[in-house]
Structures are given as C-alpha cells and as structure tokens.
Amino acid sequence: MRRLGELEAAVMDVLWSAPGPLTVRGVLGLLAREPELAYTTVMTVLDNLHRKDVVTRERVGRAWAYRPALAREEFDAEAMASVLESAADRGATLMRFIGKIPPEELAQLRALMDEDRR
Template structure:
C-alpha cells in the first residue's frame, strides 16, 4: 500500500503503541488525510475526505484534522455550501522534499546525514539521484554556496 510510505511517525515507540492500542500513530491520520486530498482531482469537503479514509472515523475527527492542517498552512479552503472544501497547498513531492530538507537541517553533521542517506538508497534511486545531480551541474547549478 502506498500509504505506508506516507506515514509520519516521529518516534518508533508511537508505532508500537499504535499497534497495541488500535490507535493510529502520531501524524498518521494527518498523513492519511493529505494522501486522500493529493489523490483527489480537486478540493474535497470533510464528508468526502471521510469517505476516502480507512477505518471507522467520526466526521468531527476528520473536520478537526482538516482544520489543524489548514491552521498549519498545509491546506487552503473555500466555502462550499455550509462548510468548506479543502485542497493541499503543495503537491506530495514538494511536501516530502520540504520535510526531507527540514530533517537534514536538524542534523548537526550534514555530511554524515547525507552520506548515510545515499548509502541506504536502492541502486535505482542512487542512479536517479546521480542523473538529477548531473543535470544540475550541467546547468551550472552545483553546490557552490549551498550548505
């Protein structure tokens, strides 16, 4: 399931606790809501999001998550009937890239973090990264001045 890649588990203990208690891991519901919105052809109402989520969630729970994501600046909304329809501010790739960069900036040793990241890539992803970096170098967009 693609949704497995979207999970935003901050702490491995959250995942273990979620499995035992039947509760979702921290950030998992937000990830599921974002995934539903990214998969949609346009903005969705809370009811439409609820219909696309697995499990037995309350409408008010989905409404709360949508409101929180909107407050965080991750969603835009517009009036639709008596409620709102929501859409992501960024596409999934941009959102993930922003999270990756944020995590990189949190580390105290950028070289070690990047080295470990690259060493754990699949051969296919490593080739793709090399191709992307080669394209940037050819256009003069190397790492000069970046840290």
C-alpha cells in the first residue's frame, strides 16, 4: 500500500470525518486550506484515490460521491504492515518501532496483546 501525499491525506481526513459519501464540491467545502483549492484539483485527487482503491464512488445525479474504502484504523494498519513487509530485517524494524512508542502506549499495546491471547 502506498503512502498518501499531503493533499491526498487532507482529502481522506475530510472523507473519514464525514457521516456519509461526499461529492467533489462537498469535499472542497470542508477542506480548510488557504488559498482555496480549485474544484478540478480536488476532482483529480479523488479520481487518483479511486484508481488506487483508497476510495469508492457512486453516482449521485450527475456527480460522483466518494467514501473511504477502509476505515481510518484499517488503512493505517495496512500502511504499517506494508512498511514492515518491505523491511530487510523485520525484527530489527519492529524493535526500532517499539522503541519509539511512548511508555503509556506501549502498556496499552501489551494489554491489547494479552487480551488477544485469551
């Protein structure tokens, strides 16, 4: 799974926060960017995300309405798994990653792993 660019991530944040599918105009209206992006720019980003299977789309009248293909948490988990799969030494990469986790999150991870084992 490829990582998202800055604008793709901003568009996905809007879609993940929305209660339902959004048209290009809907995404554009919720993007907090200065200066405001062009309609065609947002349309191109959404089309690219659709080709990458990051979003799905459905017809709403004459427009497309977009929604995330995966929940944010699932997308993030797949991105992390993809990074791990590309590592030359998975064990070393995991240890370096674990070393960057704050103690309170590491305790939460341990609790989740213990719960999963039961």
